[in-house]
Amino acid sequence: MPVLSLIANPADSDLDVSLAAAVVQQTGGELNWLHHQVACDIIEPKAPNALSIAHEIIGSRRVDANVVPTEGRRKLILVADMDSTMIEQECIDELAAALGLKEQVAEITDRAMRGELDFGQALDTRVALLKGLERATIEEIRREAITLTPGGRALVHTMKAYGAFTSLVSGGFTFFADYFAKRIGFDEAIANVLQFEGDKLTGTVQKPIVDKNTKRERLEALAAERGLSLGQTIAVGDGANDLDMIGIAGFGVALHAILLKIVLSWQKHRRDSRSSVPEFAS
Template sequence: MLIARLIADPDGLETRLDAVTAALEREGMHVALAQMTDFCGDVLQIALPAGDAGVVRRLIDEHFAPADVLVSQVNFRIPQLFVSDMDSTMIGQECIDELADFAGLKDQVSAITERAMQGELDFASALVERVGLLAGMPEATIDTCLADRIRPMAGAQQLVATLRAKGCRTVLVTGGFHHFADPIAAQLGFDHVVGNRLAVTDCRLTGELAGPIVDSSVKERVLRDESAKIGEGAVSLSAGDGANDIPMLRAATWGIAYRAKPKARAAADGAINRGDLTAILDLLGIPRDEWVAPSHG
């Protein structure tokens, strides 16, 4: 059984559903059921007795984009674990790019960041190169950058709070830095944080990292280790936007690409391209009257 849930522009929805149904039939996949769900009137659910999830995703993208979509080969339920990337996923910025702006290096650092996220550069090498450019920066600059530049992504706090209220363990895992990730995780309500550490001497950045690098393999390992702690058959959800997130997205029960780069979007089970992060709650089938309101304290 394959189940696809999607949220798209309601205008012409029936016509596009007819078109995607015909396209799926041409691929040898029969649509057994297609209807709006009870838990959220915006969510269209398409059920197929069997099929190729990748082809279903591709055809939905072709006919409904921009849409929020999740394709599953198991019945939907509340995940027991949520592991998310931070930069450009839970927050709207790339921390190292914003920090570099204080040193007049944003264009140079942003170009490296973009190539790494597209999967054109080795992440670890790109990280070391970018951190090296920050050598000599006062550590206090990070606090200023955090206060002035860094903002949660729309829906982030409500997503995390609702999942936690449902008993889901939440973990923020980032190729960014604990200087940023720790306060952001506290603000958003994550249970645990894994990230890189900037080396500091005499209150200034040394241009080096302290400890091992958190790269794509570490992100995947965190998801697998946390799942193992829950037990066999643990249901996991992950979210990310760049090439560095791909192994983590693939390892989860459901990997969701948020406003993601093409490689990450292609590797994921779902994608958010239209709404904010609370669209994940709609796609999982959590009724809106059970969502936890974001804190404004």
């Protein structure tokens, strides 16, 4: 039984009663509000092209529309990226800012996330530029410059309340991933390890690195360990190195990423993770 879902960021929502009613009038189906101004389901839309109709009615409003099956909707494994996904920043760019190199490093980051550069080479190049950065400065950046993506904790805790295992797998760094995984509530965190000499960065990262293969393999391993199919998993990310895990997950969520929109049938463009909760945790 298909469900047409309308979803919005509660911080800047255009999803109201009149918009939902307009969609139902054209698509048919039963309207069920999950949270006013955040998410509603239109159960069993009658129009065969319900999604196209919804997109046409929504136009430029800040609302996402997706058709999802009701069967198997509640997922039991979550694997999520960290940078620009569960947190709002790219940590390596913020570290570079402390050395006056943010613009240079951010350009490399953007190209790597779009898949224009080899992720491993891009990581080594950027980390090398951080040589000499002091541990105390990194701790200050972690404490003052990094903010959680709105709704991330609600997403993780809702899934865990229904028995899901949640894993934060990041091409970023354990210095941040371990800390924010605990704050958000993830069961585990996997990330790259920055190397220090004393209290200063050496400009190198421990090998092997966490990359797209690590993310995909961790998703596969978690499903196998729990005797679950990949159809019972969800993967969330924003960049090229998330494509593999999103591609095999039962539910793939692309956050504000042009590259990912090209290959996914289900896309999320809003940055607030709360609007994802009804899709796979309710």
